[in-house]
């Protein structure tokens with residue numbers, strides 16, 4: 001019921017929680033109107049891209065009536081929004097020289113403060129958990145203005161299921177599984193981006209908002225039918241305790257060295273673990289392999305053990321006998337750990 005022309009800024013959010021077949025998404029307009037007399041905040045750009053280990057500046061500019069006393073004290077508050085918009089996580093609060101940062105943000109955030117009208121937030125040493133939407137709120141006496149900025153991370157989405165086979169994770173299991181693979185549960189937006197990039201996966205997986213979805217680029221009979229449109233299919237929000245699915249994890253750049261251990265013969269799982277240790281490293285995780293493959297173009301046609309007991313190989317340049325048609329991480333399942341058939345991928349300190 002708001003005239004969009006009166007918005008100081010408009011944030012367009014796609015509501016993926018609703019039933020969605022590809023292009024049918026609900027668009028939610030978050031409108032920042034000027035309330036009171038002269039106070040407003042804007043953010044350009046309203047989406048910032050960074051990577052894990054990097055820094056980012058979330059822009060927020062204060063506009064206020066110039067006739068007001070120039071050095072009036074304003075309160076600046078940054079919070080992180082959760083998916084349901086019901087709760088907010090405190091990030092930083094500042095009033096004059098009093099500044100406070102909270103929780104995992106402590107010591108990693110500060111205000112840019114290049115001028116009195118600059119309320120931009122700097123986040124350093126970004127982690128996967130920092131991904132999401134942030135609210136900049138400025139309070140001047142009785143006036144209050146807010147704007148929302150998204151922090152996006154460069155990275156890769158990968159499907160994950162355990163040794164037990166498909167559809168074995170409730171939501172908590174899914175969160176733990178992604179952590180163990182050096183990732184976090186992917187968001188609906190991240191899965192959609194991956195689908196746009198060509199991802200096609202026929203098993204449904206948890207996403208961070210508690211929904212269960214799967215991306216299909218080439219519709220076919222076992223995956224919802226041949227005559228259905230391509231898209232990200234959704235089962236909607238599922239019961240986080242009772243329902244069991246796979247999971248889509250998201251990971252970004254890591255600080256370290258991923259490599260296929262050279263000069264080894266075929267190893268059992270235990271021999272592989274020992275070989276990485278002797279090399280001053282440990283066995284790589286699935287997240288390490290996907291990040292190396294997608295973000296650094298790592299290419300190796302040798303099947304190798306990973307820490308979770310699976311055997312995979314990353315092919316960035318498609319060729320016969322590896323991955324003939326497209327770049328992919330090949331998956332040979334979770335073989336018997338005593339099989340002496342594979343090499344090993346290790347992960348060690350950065351070089």
Ligand SMILES: *[C@@H]1O[C@H](CO)[C@@H](O)[C@H](O)[C@H]1NC(C)=O
Pocket residue numbers: 053054055124125
């Ligand atoms: C992030 O900022 C800190 C402090 O200014 C700096 O020391 C560090 O090198 C920056 N990191 C990156 C990846 O730019």
